Amino acid sequence: MNKTDARYRVVLEQRKGMRSINLQELWEYRDLLMFLVWRSIRVRYAQSLLGVGWAIVQPLFSMVVFTIVFGRLAKVDSDGVPYAVFSFTALVPWTYFANALTESAGSLVSNANMIRKVYFPRLVLPLSAVVAKLVDFSIAMVMLFAIMLWYKVVPTWGVLYLPFLVVLMMLTAAGIGTWLTALAIQYRDVHYSLNFVVQLLMYAAPVVYPVSLVPEEYRLLYGCNPMVGVIEGFRSALLGTVPMPWDLLGLGGGLSLFLCVTGALYFRSKEKIFADVA
16 A cells, blocks of 8 residues: 555554544534434424424323323413413423434434444434424424414513523433433433333423422422423413522522533443444
């Protein structure tokens, strides 16, 4: 082999110990990320009777059930707005989080053949699930604005904070998702039990009730769930029911960032066994 050919040799070596997060490599594979996002969207809606309607049916059906059970029967406080709007505003970010978490946790198992055949940064797989679910989230947001219009609820100027809240929502899903993805491929019980756990976690977030029902001395402990700040932030931005919960958002943002970094590091440390156990 001559010197010119030697410049194009790429050697992949197995490293020992903790592996760093190669952001440059992720950026170089951005086309693969977008392809996986598009594939996920196409597979979800292709040959589907309702099509994009599935993005509306899930939170809408939950809203109807919650409105009857918690709004009409249990008389749960809704901070002075119609309970339907109150619950749907929380269900939009929560449904995104739950679906992104479930999808990312199974991303390695569902793409096992691809992992065994070709090299690429494996982090692309759970990240593609987190990005792809933004389509469902956007459709549900349109439905939310339609419901607000129906009930004559006018968004506040706090709507300008929505991009920040969406980023925090994605960070939370990506952080927990990378942890669960690395665990689920080695311990299949994680994936099997995830739907049940996510349903339970919904009641640990202010989806069907306001944060004001939580005693003040437990507020910050309750805020250790990053989705608490996100959901309450959505209600503040869109409905103006409470001031923007900066304490919950600060705590949740810090924890989400911590989960993202540690989750990615743990994912990278287990990456060498993915092809063997997938």
